[in-house]
Amino acid sequence: MNIVVGSKNPTKVEAARAVFTSDSIASFDAPSNVSSQPITDEETREGAINRAKQCASNDEADLGIGLEGGVMEVDGELFLCNWGALVTKDEKIYTASGARIALPREFAKELHSGKELGSLMDGYAQREGVSKKEGAVGILTNDLVSRQAMFEHVLTLLKGQWRFWNK
Ligand SMILES: O=P(O)(O)OP(=O)(O)OP(=O)(O)OC[C@H]1O[C@@H](n2cnc3c(O)ncnc32)[C@H](O)[C@@H]1O
Numbered sequence: 001m002n003i004v005v006g007s008k009n010p011t012k013v014e015a016a017r018a019v020f021t022s023d024s025i026a027s028f029d030a031p032s033n034v035s036s037q038p039i040t041d042e043e044t045r046e047g048a049i050n051r052a053k054q055c056a057s058n059d060e061a062d063l064g065i066g067l068e069g070g071v072m073e074v075d076g077e078l079f080l081c082n083w084g085a086l087v088t089k090d091e092k093i094y095t096a097s098g099a100r101i102a103l104p105r106e107f108a109k110e111l112h113s114g115k116e117l118g119s120l121m122d123g124y125a126q127r128e129g130v131s132k133k134e135g136a137v138g139i140l141t142n143d144l145v146s147r148q149a150m151f152e153h154v155l156t157l158l159k160g161q162w163r164f165w166n167k
């Protein structure tokens with residue numbers, strides 16, 4: 001099968017290669033058509049679906065995949081959230097979310113004023129390009145769970161659902 005992933009971020013593309021091992025994986029920068037820093041589950045999931053739909057509409061694609069990172073609030077505390085969507089040629093949509101982990105409290109004000117988590121995380125961890133490498137989840141788990149590993153889990157949830165409903 002030809003699978004198209006709606007991002008050039010290596011953590012997302014490599015996660016797709018690791019989960020869809022017998023398929024061909026192509027990627028392009030599909031706009032999420034939500035804010036660059038989604039701040040609710042709904043908005044993050046919508047971004048993933050928008051990306052996956054554009055990928056599925058590609059002539060060569062059998063399946064389109066969108067992965068989107070965002071933040072969401074529980075009891076006044078901000079959590080990292082990630083959503084994935086798999087869209088079929090006949091426009092069926094499957095979605096799944098990834099692990100959630102609390103963000104440093106001092107991020108709240110800047111995230112709400114539109115700053116992106118990626119750049120906040122670089123400053124916080126004193127590293128560069130965190131969102132394309134270990135991710136916030138990698139930093140905040142002391143490198144036990146990487147952004148790619150988290151996306152691999154989301155993609156496995158998508159692949160499993162797609163198989164279950166298409167038996
Ligand atoms: O090229 P794309 O696919 O857009 O990759 P991205 O790194 O911008 O990732 P998202 O659009 O999915 O994430 C939206 C924002 O949240 C940030 N973000 C989400 N999860 C993150 C993580 O685990 N580590 C660092 N930044 C993260 C990211 O940098 C963006 O500013």
Ligand SMILES: [Mg+2]
Nearest residue numbers: 032036037069
């Ligand atoms: Mg982005």
